Amino acid sequence: MANYIYRFFIFWYICGVFLVTFDWLPPWLEWANSVFLISAGIVAGIYFIKMYGVGRGTIYSLIIIFVSIYVEHLGVEYNFLFGAYHYTDNFGLKIVDTPITIGFAWLLIIGCSHELARILSKGWSLWVSRFIFVVTGALAAVTMDLILDPVSFKVKEYWIWEDPDFYYDIPFSNFFGWFVLAALFHLIFLFIHRDVEERNIHPWPERMVLTFGLIIFLFICIAFTGRLYGAITFVSTLTLLWYGLYFWRRSNVSTRT
Numbered sequence: 001m002a003n004y005i006y007r008f009f010i011f012w013y014i015c016g017v018f019l020v021t022f023d024w025l026p027p028w029l030e031w032a033n034s035v036f037l038i039s040a041g042i043v044a045g046i047y048f049i050k051m052y053g054v055g056r057g058t059i060y061s062l063i064i065i066f067v068s069i070y071v072e073h074l075g076v077e078y079n080f081l082f083g084a085y086h087y088t089d090n091f092g093l094k095i096v097d098t099p100i101t102i103g104f105a106w107l108l109i110i111g112c113s114h115e116l117a118r119i120l121s122k123g124w125s126l127w128v129s130r131f132i133f134v135v136t137g138a139l140a141a142v143t144m145d146l147i148l149d150p151v152s153f154k155v156k157e158y159w160i161w162e163d164p165d166f167y168y169d170i171p172f173s174n175f176f177g178w179f180v181l182a183a184l185f186h187l188i189f190l191f192i193h194r195d196v197e198e199r200n201i202h203p204w205p206e207r208m209v210l211t212f213g214l215i216i217f218l219f220i221c222i223a224f225t226g227r228l229y230g231a232i233t234f235v236s237t238l239t240l241l242w243y244g245l246y247f248w249r250r251s252n253v254s255t256r257t
Helices: 002-021 033-052 054-078 103-119 125-155 173-193 205-224 231-255
Strands: 085-087 159-161
Touching: 002 033, 002 103, 002 173, 033 054, 033 205, 033 231, 054 085, 054 103, 054 159, 054 173, 085 125, 103 125, 103 173, 103 205, 103 231, 125 173, 205 231
Parallel strands: none
Antiparallel strands: 085 159
């Protein structure tokens, strides 16, 4: 079943690259965006379950979904952490002004950043490894937002920022908030899974690191239509850097073991 869900996600992703990039998505098919985000989040949840077991993997996934929705609600209602913004009706069904799909989007992002951080933090002493895990995981999440946010705001208008700033009118507080929340989720992971041995079940780690690039590529394609060339160049460079570090570190750790 897990493999079929991943294949469905890939199929939906390929459709989305064309339909969303070239704005071919008809109004009656707007629900497809929600299906894409939910399926992508479920893929990340399966990754956590495969790696750490049904119980803890499921609990961690649910924590990410519900905590992120609640924090985003605080952001919309009280300008907490991220800055002043609000969601439009283009992002799916809402609960108290916050789209349900935002929880699955965060699950996807943490799944991708977790896999990068997992490999980059291997082979160090205990506390150095934990520090690297939390910081690199948070930075990888912010890297994704550096292309997600400009596209979602400037091109698709999924949400609206009310206090313009230097980076495509997105306040710096947003990226700081992303770093803090992503770091929190990685700290929660360390608390929940501190005594659990990872399973490293092929091919789910490879699928998550691929998904990291796929999501960024999708938004880069949309960014081209919106002429967000600075964001494209910046995030493409960072993405190549992340992949370089990931495969270098994975090879290095494998050689040692």
